Amino acid sequence: MRKISIPRQIVTQLALVAIGFFVILPIWGMVRLAFDGSLMGRPTEFRLLPKVWAFEPFLRVLDRPYQSVDFLTLLRNSLVVSFGAGLIAIALGFALAYAFARFRFPARQTGLFAILLTAVLPPVAFMTPLYILFSILQIRTSLLALILVYAAFAMPFCIWNMRAAFQAVPKELEEAAFLDGASDFKTFLYITLPLALPSIAVAGLIAFLMAYSEFAMGWFFVDKADNVTLAMSIYAMTQSWGGAQPWSYLGSLAIIMSIPVVVIFLIFQRALLERMMFGAASDS
Amino acid sequence: MFKDKDRYLSIVLISPSIIAVLIFIYGFIAWSVRVSLSEWKGLTPDYTFAKLNNYINLFSDPRFQVDIRNTLIFTGVFVVGSIVLGFFMAVMLDQGLKGEGFFRSLFLFPMAISYIVTGVVWRWLMNPAEGDRISGLNLLFSNLNLDFLINKWHTTETWGIAAIALAAIWQMSGYTMALYLAGLRSIPIELREAAQIDGATELQIYRHIMLPLLAPVTLSALIILGHMSLKVFDLIVAVAGKQLPLDVPAIYMWQTTFDGLFYGRGAAIGILLLISVAVLIIPYIRYTLKTETQA
Numbered sequence: 001m002r003k004i005s006i007p008r009q010i011v012t013q014l015a016l017v018a019i020g021f022f023v024i025l026p027i028w029g030m031v032r033l034a035f036d037g038s039l040m041g042r043p044t045e046f047r048l049l050p051k052v053w054a055f056e057p058f059l060r061v062l063d064r065p066y067q068s069v070d071f072l073t074l075l076r077n078s079l080v081v082s083f084g085a086g087l088i089a090i091a092l093g094f095a096l097a098y099a100f101a102r103f104r105f106p107a108r109q110t111g112l113f114a115i116l117l118t119a120v121l122p123p124v125a126f127m128t129p130l131y132i133l134f135s136i137l138q139i140r141t142s143l144l145a146l147i148l149v150y151a152a153f154a155m156p157f158c159i160w161n162m163r164a165a166f167q168a169v170p171k172e173l174e175e176a177a178f179l180d181g182a183s184d185f186k187t188f189l190y191i192t193l194p195l196a197l198p199s200i201a202v203a204g205l206i207a208f209l210m211a212y213s214e215f216a217m218g219w220f221f222v223d224k225a226d227n228v229t230l231a232m233s234i235y236a237m238t239q240s241w242g243g244a245q246p247w248s249y250l251g252s253l254a255i256i257m258s259i260p261v262v263v264i265f266l267i268f269q270r271a272l273l274e275r276m277m278f279g280a281a282s283d284s
Numbered sequence: 285m286f287k288d289k290d291r292y293l294s295i296v297l298i299s300p301s302i303i304a305v306l307i308f309i310y311g312f313i314a315w316s317v318r319v320s321l322s323e324w325k326g327l328t329p330d331y332t333f334a335k336l337n338n339y340i341n342l343f344s345d346p347r348f349q350v351d352i353r354n355t356l357i358f359t360g361v362f363v364v365g366s367i368v369l370g371f372f373m374a375v376m377l378d379q380g381l382k383g384e385g386f387f388r389s390l391f392l393f394p395m396a397i398s399y400i401v402t403g404v405v406w407r408w409l410m411n412p413a414e415g416d417r418i419s420g421l422n423l424l425f426s427n428l429n430l431d432f433l434i435n436k437w438h439t440t441e442t443w444g445i446a447a448i449a450l451a452a453i454w455q456m457s458g459y460t461m462a463l464y465l466a467g468l469r470s471i472p473i474e475l476r477e478a479a480q481i482d483g484a485t486e487l488q489i490y491r492h493i494m495l496p497l498l499a500p501v502t503l504s505a506l507i508i509l510g511h512m513s514l515k516v517f518d519l520i521v522a523v524a525g526k527q528l529p530l531d532v533p534a535i536y537m538w539q540t541t542f543d544g545l546f547y548g549r550g551a552a553i554g555i556l557l558l559i560s561v562a563v564l565i566i567p568y569i570r571y572t573l574k575t576e577t578q579a
Contacts, residue, residue, distance in 0.1 A: 004379055012376050016387050019373060023390055026405040026454065027397070033408065092301060099298040111302060113573060118309045120565045122515040124534045125554035128319060128541055129312040152308070213398035216518035220542060231400045238404060239525055247408065254401045265396030269389065273462055 033251035034058070057248035061256065069225050069233070078212055078229040078257075080143055085150035085211035086204045089158045092151070094200075097162035098188075112163075119156035126152075127220050134221060141224045149221065150214060154207035161206075161275050165199030166192065202271045209261060230257045313558065320551035327545060338552035348553075351533045354445040358532070359513040361449035362456075367505055369453060370460025375490060377461070378468045388465070391458040399455075403522020406451040410437035410523070438524045445530055448520050452513070460505050467501035468494065507568045514561050533557050 004012075034057055036050035062071045099105070100112050130149060134140035169192050177187040215231040222228060228236065234253055265272065320338055324330040342348045373391055377384050394402070411419035418426060418434075425433040438447040471494065479489050517534035524530050526539065533553050541550030 004381075009379075009381060012379055012381060013383075015372075016376055016381075016383075019369075020387060020390055022454070023394060023458075026402075026409055027393070029409060030401070030405050092305075095298045095301055096305065099295070099302070103295065103298075105295055109573065111306070113569060114306060114310070116569050116573070117562070117566065118305075120511055120561060120569075122534065122554070122557045122561050124515075124517070124537055125316060125558040126309070126312050127537070128547060128551050128554060129315050131542070155305070213400065214518075215398075215400045216521060220538065231398060234400050234404065235522060238400075238407060238522065250404055254404045258397060258401050261398060262396050265393075266389075269392065273392070273459075276459070277463060277466070 030251050030254060033247050034255050035252075036248050054248075057246065057252040058256070061249050061253040069228065073226065074228060074230045074233050077143060077227060078231065081146045081150065081229055082208045082211040084143075084147035085154055086208040088147065088151035089154040089207040090162070090200065090204045093155045093159040093162060093203075097159045098166050098192075100159070101163045101166035115156050115159055119160060123153050123217055127217070131220065141222050141227060143227050145221045146211075146218055146227070146229070149217060150211035151207070153217075154210050157210075158203045158207055161203040162196070162200050165196040165203070168199070169195045198271070199275070202268065202275050205264060205268060206272060206275060209264065212261060313555075316551045316554055316558075319547055320549075320555050322548050324547040325545055325549075329547075334548065338548045339556070342549065342552055342556070347528070347531060347536060348533070350528070351531050351536055353442075354530065354532050355514065357443065358445045358449050358452075358516065359510060361446045362452045362513045362516075363506060363509045365449065365453040366457045366460045366509055367502065369457040370505070371464050373457065373461040374464035374468055375494075377465060388461075391461055393458065394455045395458050397455065399518050400522050402451055402455055403519060406448075406454075406523050410447055410451075412436045412439040438530060441529070445520075445532075448523050448530065449513075451523055452516065452519055455519075456509065456512070460509065463501050463505050464498065467498045471497050504568075507564060511561050511565050514557065514564070 032050055035053055035055075036057075064070065096115070100108065100115075131140065134145045134148075139145050173191050173195075174187050177191045178184075182190070212229075213231055215229070215235040218229060218232045219235065222232070230253075234250070234257060237250055237253065318331070321334060321336070322330060323332045323334040323337075377388055377391075397405075409420045411422065413419055413422075421437075422434045425431065436444075438444040440447065475493060475497075476489055479493055484492070515534065517532050517538070520530055520532060521535065526535055534557065537550045537553040537557070540546045540553070
């Protein structure tokens, strides 16, 4: 461990604390808004603590968050859409990821390139065709449309990460199982899959988080209040906010919505981060 | 190692999904290109060939010129801000101080927050109201007697979009920090020690040894953040709604297609956006794939 002088240590600590404030202030501001029962419309004072601590905003948004839709419907929509999108992205991407990791076939490199490219292209560029297609299929404003859209955008990312997971499984292990008489399928099922499973789960988790947090593309398609997700409902609230209603409602709904995401992030921080760096900072 | 029969079987099993993915996505791109070359507006499809008219009209369209300007400002402020802040966070955390783990988690925390929640928070913090209705950060500045800091945030003329970039920096500088931190950790400690023995100051070590060695990380960060800012529109609408002064191509596309039913023009914007992202990212992906296969 390197030794550093006391003054420099103090200066660095102070700088870290200062940046820490920049990071924490907005989050704290949200908490303060959400718990302030005294707010009528927008906050008119800048305070670190709520004037009147209250759970009332939480109860209120749990009772009636968005138009006539109740909270459980919104939550259910969010979960259905995010789980659906995550599962589809994993299920459809799975075979492709394994193929790209293990098989040699013509145009393999080109195919990989083509798939990776789709992970970074701007989603809005695909909105028009999707909109038309979904309209023709008459599913445009359904939850299914949201599931398909989010799955499509998460899938290239999942393929990329699952491929890395399969590649990380030592080939020697597979060969050993093969020599012991296991079939390809058995080798895959008992050797490769269990070893790659944690990374696959993380890829699925990221797809889940992407779908759970998305709100803007959702509003391209869905115009039925019953099929709105939590994230979408918060956006709708910000758009129709005339200052007539207390901002504490907005704050408390935003906090409720963030709970699952934050919990997942805190638990899986290291693994999620590693996957999201696209190998940009690997130790190679 | 796999028997040939199994191998062919696998390929047969897998190729349908490869083809489906490729056709779906690249088929859509092709279709978008076709629509962007048509006169289609309104609900009924109209594939009348319009040459490059949609594109030509866009570039003389004042709104699209604002979009390009806003995208450039946003990209510049966001990318430079995140990289500078992220780099300093990483360097400070790399000193081996107490509480390093705590600060690392804290700095990463905004990444866990959804754009829509970030939007709500910053919408309040950057409230541009004046006088009696003053709110958010302006109110804080006013209470602290720092009146010169009070500003109109995203309602500032021309540069308003930079205020949104501030919220984006808040969200993504932790990610940039993580990139740099991983980079710093992979630099052998001997290099640093050798420089110290040669009498280099800490500043010189960072300036002349670490920074050049971190060049690949900086390039990755530039490209990842750069392509994010070309695509950004959700954060903008979450903070400020759809306002013309804060317009970007994606919002223009959204409104012209779904509110105005100008499918041809909307598709043209989509394709232009696609090209700009592709130009930035294709060389990077090629490079990534190449180094990976060599490894």
